[in-house]
Structures are given as C-alpha cells and as structure tokens.
Amino acid sequence: MFALISLAAGLLFGGGLAISGLLDPRTIYALLSIGGGWRADAAIVFVVAAAVTMAGYRLVRSRAAPLLADRFDVPSGGAIDGRLTLGAALFGLGWGIAGICPGPAIAGLLYGHSETVAFLATLLVGLVIARKGSQFWPRLRNALVRRQPALSPSVDVLPGGGIFGRLELRKWIVVAAATFGMMAAFGLSTSIAVFMKPLEAEFGWLRADVAFAFALFSAGAALGGLIYGRATDWIDTRPIVVVGALVMGASFVVLAHQDDLVMIQYIYLAAGIFGFACLYAPLAATVGLWFERRRGLAIGIVTAGGTLGQGLTPILVQPLIEAFGWRQAYLTLGIVYLVLLVPAMWLVTKPRLSDAPAAGATPQKSAAWSLPPVVSVGWLGLAATFCCASMAVPIVHLVPFLADSGRPVAISGALIMTVMLSASVGRVSFGLIADRIGALRSYALAVFVQSITVYWFVELQSLVALYALGLAFGFGYGGVMTALILSVREAVPARSVGLSTAIVGLLAWGGMGLGGYQGGLCYDLTGNYDASFASAALAGVANLLVLSALALHLRWHRRIADALGRMSVRRQMDGGRLAAAGG
C-alpha cells in the first residue's frame, strides 16, 4: 500500500509536470529570462503547487502520524552552510544551462529525447558522487597507491541464509546474475544483426552501413574492456556492472527514437564502450574469483549465457519487431533491460577476503604456469587472435553463404540458432572438462574440435549433415571461449585477472574482426566462399601450433626451474660435505 501510494503520487506529479509544460526547456528559460522575454508559466506552476502543498501540509500536520507510516520523515532543518550554498549554486548552473529540472527530466523519459537521457544519467552520477565523495576518495587513493588486492571490504550478508550454505548460495547467486548479464550483453550485440533488416527497409541503408555499426560497437567493447577490466582489479564489481546495465537499457530507449544512421552508429559505439564492456570482462573475472573448486563449471555457465543471448535474441525480438515495429521493439528492450538487468547486476560483487577461495589452494593448480603473467597473457592473446579469426568466418558469413547457395533464410536462421544453442552446451561441458583435466588442455581440445569442423560448411550438401555439423562446430566454438577465460584465470595472479581477461578479450575481438574481414576479402577475390572457410581452418591449425609452442615453453621453463632448484640443492649439499670434510 505504502508503495502503491508512492506510485499514485508519482503519476500525479508526472502528469502535473507534463500538462503544465514544464518538460520543455523553453519554459524554464522563460522563467529565468528577467532581462527580456520573461513568461509567468513556470512561476505559476511553482506558486500554485507550493500553495496547494502548503494547504495540504497544514491539514496533514494536525495528525500525529501519517496514515501508513510511524512518523513524518521530514528534514530536521540543518544550518544554511557552505555546503548548501555551493550545492544550490551548482544546481542553478546546471539547471540554467539545460533548462531541465530533475522531475521533468524523468517525467519526459518516454518522449525519448537523447538530451534528457544524457542529462538524467549524469544527474544520477552527480548525486551519487556528492554522497559518496567523502567515502570514495580515500578508498580509491588506497587502491591506487598501495595496490592492494582490492577484494571488496564488505559483501552483503544475504538475509535468512544462516551460516551453513550461505557462502555457497551467494556464489551461485553471483553465477546466476552474471549469466543473465552475459545474456543481456550479447543480446545487445546481436540486436544489431536483428534490427538490420527493418532499418534497411525503412531508411534504405546499405548492409555495410549497419555492419559498420557492429564494427564500431566491437572496437568500443574491446577498448572499454581494458579500462573496466583494470577497474575490476581495483574496486568492487557492482558499480561497474550496474552502470553498464543502465547504459545498455538507455541505449535501447534512445535508439527507438533515431532517424539518422550516424546517430545509430554512435549510440552503438557508446553502448559498446560504456555498456557491453562494463559487463563482459568484469563478470568473467569476478566469477573466477569466487571459485576454486568447480571454477570451470561456474565460468562455463556464465559464458554459456553469452551464446544463449546470441541465440535467443533473434527468437524473442523478431516477433516484437514484426508485431509492433522496430521502434517499439527497441523501446521494449530498453525497458526490460532497465527493469530486470539493473537489479540483477546489483547482486554481482567480489568475494570478501575471508570468503575468497583459500590462498593456499591456488598454487597447486597453477604450478603448471611458472611463466611470468605478461608472457602467459601474450601467448594466450596470440592463441585468442587465431581462434577468433577462425570462428569469425562461419559466424559472420554463414548466413550470406547459405543465401548464395539458394537456401531459404529460415534455414540459415535455424542453423545459426543450432550453432549457438550447441555452443551453450559446449561452454558448460568444456567448463566441466577443464575442472577435470585443467584449463589449457581443455582449451586445446575445444580448438581442435572447432578447427576440424569449420571447413566442412562449404562441402556439405544435405541439410541433415549441415545441422549435424552445426552441432559439432557449435560445441567446439562454445568451448574455446570458456576454456580461454579459465586459462587466463589460472595463468595470472588474482589481482590482475580483470586486466588480463580484458587484454585477451581485446585480441579475441581483433581476431574476430580480422577473420570476418578476410572471409569477405577471399569472397570478393575468388567469387565463392571456399577459400574463406579454408583459411578459417588454417587459422585453427595455426592456433594449435601456437598452443604446442606454449606447451613446450611451459615444459622447458619448468625444467630450467627444476634444474636450477636441483643445482642450488646440490650446492648446499656440496657446501655441507666440504664443511664436514673441513671439520
């Protein structure tokens, strides 16, 4: 009831703002233009509203308590101090420039002007900065200066969990939320392909224009990932992923109102930098921190969320577009993201120091990784580049290839769906495999499956065989990403997982772009896709070579380390013998 009353009050308030014309910046400018062009509109609204409120408050305050609460929660009247003065002055500055008050900015949200969204987004940031300022600065300075492993100082204690099983429950809640986050992030990236057709139809854009939006998005996602990956090493994950979710939802709302191709491309760029990038690396890195046992399974599930998002978005969004048009579909997506994704991301935090997997448990598994982190990340990044160059060919070109060979669109859609759903299974499976045989070995296995299957798309004729191939390829294609993230987690210390994951992710995106591009280039040069898919298989072979070299390097490095260890032991023994002889 309490909550419903506030809903009703909000409705009245918003309606009042709208009909009185306060949503329009010109109304505020007119109020403040006492030098000329002054109009009374806004002043009348404020005076009438304040008068009605004053009369209302008089009646209300004759009561001892409100109807639905214990007491009146009214500011107790602090001093008129520097803080109030500075605050009111800053507010007047922003308010005068924009001509927007916070209330009208919110009430006009469904108008869908990107200006209000921008104003509101930074308004919220400003409010939080003002509150957190005093607490946040010392913490940030500590993190920067002392470089502590920045495990969150406080993880919310879930109510009703009790001691037993609370931690286990908390872990899997993080996994569930992160999985949903991955789904949403990849849903956003897939939305570009899904909305391509209606946008083409309405504005007559070229396919390359919309594809350019995807390229911008990817570049933004990859570069932004570096920043947020590093940020995840320093501060808690929650603020990063919540902001990312807000940006993704807002992007959809704003996209719903665009008429200009360049704007759409820029919005996708922004959504990549400030949305997708805030989720991908931070989520993957954070889940890795929560688990020592069964880490593979956890990362497998979370990354499977990504392919699920890629597979489900067309199924869920296509009917929306057909029924209500693309604008309504974008708006709906935006609202769904804001309502569901933002609270889900609130649940994602880092483990407390005391909750983190026991430090002693780590070395036993990462003993294989005696290389310095930089070298390990270099090797894995190289592998990721080849890996994604290989997978990009079918991912980007399968649909046009099938269209060229005269198959109906529905078939290619269904085949892509098969690949993605099989990839979801592959991710969980290779996570489990990694738990048994180690991350790097399971990565090699996934790369092997992907590389031997990728070429055959151009050879097979029968539909059944194509679907079977799609299943097999998807299984491997899904597994590589999961096993790669797990390998990174094993290869580097916990305090630099975020940055390392992001670097490998950046190179993976680069490989993806390269692979997609070279696939198209081969097609343009030769007129068919044979060479494209053959080069994808070659990239897979190159990747296996890189992995063999990495394995050799690891073994060689370990031998030298062992030999050095033995030498120092022998020297000690020799020294002891000499000493004994001397004695």
Next chain:
Amino acid sequence: MLATLYSAQIAGGVLIGSACTILMLCNGRIAGISGIAKGIVLAPNTAERLWRTLFVIGLILGGWAGIAFMGESLPPLEFRWSLPVYAGAGLLAGVGAGLANGCTSGHGICGTARLSPRSLAANAIYLGVGVLVVTLIKPLL
C-alpha cells in the same frame, strides 16, 4: 481571465501539490525528486528502494499520460545544445542537488510549503544563479 489563460499551469500545479500532499499524508515523505532518485541507488534497504522506484515509474508514466492527454496543444520539445552539454549540465545539477539535499521539487515546492529557512535560501541561490546563467547564454538561445 488569468485563470483561463493559465489553466494548464494551474491544473498542473494543483496536481503536483496534491501529489506532495498525498505522499506526506499517507507515507510521511517529502516529494523531492532528486532525493528520491538518489535513494534508488543509495537507500539502505529494499522497502526504501521499492517505494522510490515506484514513484519514479509513476512519474514516467504520469508524464507520458500527461503528454498524451494534452496531445497537439503541447508544442514539441526543443533542445538547444548538443548531448555533451546536457551531460555536463546534468552532472553539475546532480552534484549540486546532492550537496544541497534537494532541487526544484524538494526545496522549491515542498520546502517552500514548509517555509523551511534552508529551502528558502536554496531557492534564492539557485534562482539567482539560474537567472545569471540564462542572461549570459541568452544570445545563443
């Protein structure tokens, strides 16, 4: 005469005033938008977050309904600046409202109605600065 000329503004003011009154009568809360928005992010518990979120949802839907109700008689909104300007202005207004614990709704309407000295001071300051700013940017408007 004045009442018919400004009927929309008067009606809007009455609606806003009733909203503030209802929220105080039933829930005992001030209808300050920036405080409510801030609370969605920073409130200590779920119940606090819930009523604030619902208020904001109501605000959005109410705005939408108001626009729909007025139809053609409302001119389309006009935004003068580019996005970065609005983003910057939002940040200033946000930090300011955060430090001052209120904006045009909390200080401007509810605070005035309570005749709170802090609110009256805040109103005078942001109105003064606002007038100054608009006078300066007037040639660009």
